[in-house]
Amino acid sequence: DIQMTQSPSSLSASVGDRVTITCRASQSVSSYLNWYQQKPGKAPKLLIFAASSLLSGVPSRFSGSGSGTDFTLTISSLQPEDFATFYCQQSYNSPYTFGQGTRLEIK
Amino acid sequence: QVQLQESGPGLVKPSETLSLTCAVSGGSMSSYYWSWIRQPPGKGLEWIGYIYYSGSANYNPSLKSRVTISLDTSKMQFSLKLRSVTAADTAVYYCAREIFGSGYYFGRRWFDPWGQGTLVTVSS
Numbered sequence: 001d002i003q004m005t006q007s008p009s010s011l012s013a014s015v016g017d018r019v020t021i022t023c024r025a026s027q028s029v030s031s032y033l034n035w036y037q038q039k040p041g042k043a044p045k046l047l048i049f050a051a052s053s054l055l056s057g058v059p060s061r062f063s064g065s066g067s068g069t070d071f072t073l074t075i076s077s078l079q080p081e082d083f084a085t086f087y088c089q090q091s092y093n094s095p096y097t098f099g100q101g102t103r104l105e106i107k
Numbered sequence: 108q109v110q111l112q113e114s115g116p117g118l119v120k121p122s123e124t125l126s127l128t129c130a131v132s133g134g135s136m137s138s139y140y141w142s143w144i145r146q147p148p149g150k151g152l153e154w155i156g157y158i159y160y161s162g163s164a165n166y167n168p169s170l171k172s173r174v175t176i177s178l179d180t181s182k183m184q185f186s187l188k189l190r191s192v193t194a195a196d197t198a199v200y201y202c203a204r205e206i207f208g209s210g211y212y213f214g215r216r217w218f219d220p221w222g223q224g225t226l227v228t229v230s231s
Contacts, residue, residue: 043222046218053212055219095154098152
């Protein structure tokens with residue numbers, strides 16, 4: 001199985017901050033990499049697919065980049081509604097696997 | 108807009124079979140993959156498996172011996188059966204539509220949307 005490792009596991013930031021979350025794959029996944037946001041008690045929601053494509057309706061302050069084994073999710077200016085847990089997920093090989101999550105908290 | 112809704116027992120006894128159904132509304136089941144994903148309390152996400160609208164399925168090897176996913180397009184639903192459950196199978200179970208990219212995105216796959224999730228507890 002492809003292991004997905006996110007860093008950091010948790011992060012404290014303030015409204016207006018620029019935040020970057022990293023996801024590393026144990027082998028190349030090309031651009032078969034997606035990002036999800038999960039708020040407490042809710043289902044995950046897709047933010048970015050194919051490493052860098054923003055889902056329609058997702059605010060443009062979210063962006064994704066990377067290819068191969070190293071990927072980043074960037075939030076350019078944090079808003080109060082962005083505080084949540086973020087997961088990366090590879091769809092290059094079955095079984096699909098997720099990172100352990102990055103919890104973004106208010107400072 | 109496609110919506111998914113899980114249903115099924117919230118409590119299952121050890122060694123019995125967990126059975127859940129996902130109802131699909133607002134769109135067609137054709138040409139999509141339909142997945143189950145679970146999340147133990149306070150932990151991360153684990154993909155269980157998918158079924159294609161044609162009926163072919165693919166499972167996570169870690170669960171393959173105990174899992175069956177089936178589809179009923181006439182009822183606009185798909186189902187999960189997980190046999191011989193233990194406490195380790197306690198989790199929120201989500202159903203999700205899996206999109207297979209085309210054109211520039213050919214081969215890429217992602218989950219959207221997800222159901223709201225249903226907590227299944229395994230306990231006697």
